[in-house]
Amino acid sequence: MLAHKRVVVIGLGYVGLPLAVALAKSTEAWGLDVDTGRIAELQRGHDRTGEIDADRLAVSSLRLTTDPAACPGADFYIVTVPTPVDADNRPDLSIVMAATRTVAKMLVAGRRSIVVYESTVYPGVTEEMCGPELERISGLVCGTDFFLGYSPERINPGDREHTVDRITKVVSGQTPEVLDAVADLYGQVTTGGVFRAASIKAAEAAKVIENAQRDINIAFVNEITQIFARMDLSVWDVLAAAGTKWNFLKFEPGMVGGHCIGVDPYYLAHRATELGLDPRIILAGRDMNDGMADWVANEVHAWHGAAAGRVLVLGLAFKQDVPDLRNSKVADLVAAFRGLGHAVDVHDPLVSAEEARHEYDLDLVETPAGPYDLVVLAVPHRELVEGFAQFAGLLGNTGGIVDLKNVLAAKGQLPRDAKIWTM
Known part of the structure; x- marks a missing residue:
């Protein structure tokens, strides 16, 4: 059991707050957010996202702060900040890197803390960007003085069934021992169990393809919607008929927004382009959905x-x-x-x-x-x-x-x- 362990969750939005509240049931948990207004409202028992009600906040032992220096040395630091795209749909990692620098200043020599990222990124960011930045700021050595983990968030805003304490959580770690520790931590949070990814990169990749897959399927339905409109044919009538087949995928047309499905495919496409590949299907789906x-x-x-x-x-x-x-x-x-x-x-x-x-x-x-x-x-x-x-x-x-x-x-x-x- 990890009841004696201490965890700091950095970022208390849709992802971080439910996770921090769940962690606080079994361990000493701190919630850190740079938004003073956000912390003030949570201390008053109000969550503007609607994910955690006032009664749960009132009984939670989660400790809230905007000051990194107020957090004592922790065994786990979990980063749950947004990873948007810029005006040109390129990955904007500025927020996650700022959070990384904050964590670096909190690391304590000799504690051998584990830094776990939940923010959606393309494969390689955790180990190739965040790890070196943690080393640079802290003066500590990654893999010796501190370690890395990745567990992609799967929060679906407004969904009261697939909550963080019920879903299967993908976990990964820099070493087998770190993987065991991360799996143990999240295993106490969810009744849905944990899946041990083969590597940090595999866990990062799993997250981006989950949302890219949905985006592409919705793009297909949006395209046939436009085709059938030219025929004066209701796509809803067509989908109702096709949906009677046992293996038909039941996606609906619509405008795809939000901070996941409408964003994450660009992360994978960006990395593919860096590797000299042309992510035609991914970008075609994005183009279709962005034009709806x-x-x-x-x-x-x-x-x-x-x-x-x-x-x-x-x-x-x-x-x-x-x-x-x-x-x-x-x-x-x-x-x-x-x-x-x-x-x-x-x-x-x-x-x-x-x-x-x-x-x-x-x-x-x-x-x-x-x-x-x-x-x-x-x-x-x-x-x-x-x-x-x-x-x-x-x-x-x-x-x-x-x-x-x-x-x-x-x-x-x-x-x-x-x-x-x-x-």
Whole structure:
């Protein structure tokens, strides 16, 4: 058992906080985050991501701080910070490298700590970039004074079934002994067991292909959606029929955003390019998915008569029932509608108005006021779907409803004789 061990989790977002709370059940756990506002709200018992409720925070023994110096020497340092892409879709490792430098200053000679990365990276980053940086800053020797591990995060925001304490956790370590220690640590966290990857690079690679695989499959469905639209054929009808085959993969069309599926394939593509390879399938999938917002806007514009009007877009988050709006493709949809001459209001009861303004320069409308020419259900938050009648009531006489995920009819939320567009 590792009850006597000490762990510091660096980064307390969607990934780090649930992990730190789970670790605190069996070991002394510290949570470190540079965002003073984030730490303050957690100390008040509020998690803005909605992953950990107030009751769990209240009873957790997790110790929270923004000061690395406040953390005592630890046996494990687990890095769970974001790894986004830049404006040119190239890997941006600045945050993970900043966290690495923070950890380096916390390492204690003689303790032989293990530094585990959960942040999504391409194969080689942990050992070829993070390890040398830890050595440079700390003055210690990797593989002698401290060791490396990698365990890719598998958090699915808003998913209450596949939580960190239930999923299979892939683990890896620099040596067999380190692998045993990392496996032991995570084995106490999850009932789903651990899978010992053959190497750190194998674990890094597993993470990027998990999301690249989903991205490519969704891109295929998005492409056939566009093909069938030219035939006046509903992709939903086609998928319903094809889905009766036992081995058909049930992916749906949509705008692929967020901080994983819409980002991680670029990490693998970047590394492939460095190796002199042309990652055609990966980048083709990305190109298809990144273009869906423009395609939807143009299709809806033509369907509605190619006349500019007032549009109400419902939902800004990157997926339903979460407040996270990072890399949301709804922002691209809004820009596309505005580019076609429409005046667009955006309403999302879950996301922060301040974050929407900061991230996308969008001012959310708290109480939409009609009449609107189009009401677009872009993100089917439960609250928006169940209360859709109030938004449908804001339509003008010739107005139309756009249901991107085709959920309103099944939920009995479509007004009688409604003019409806879906993919």
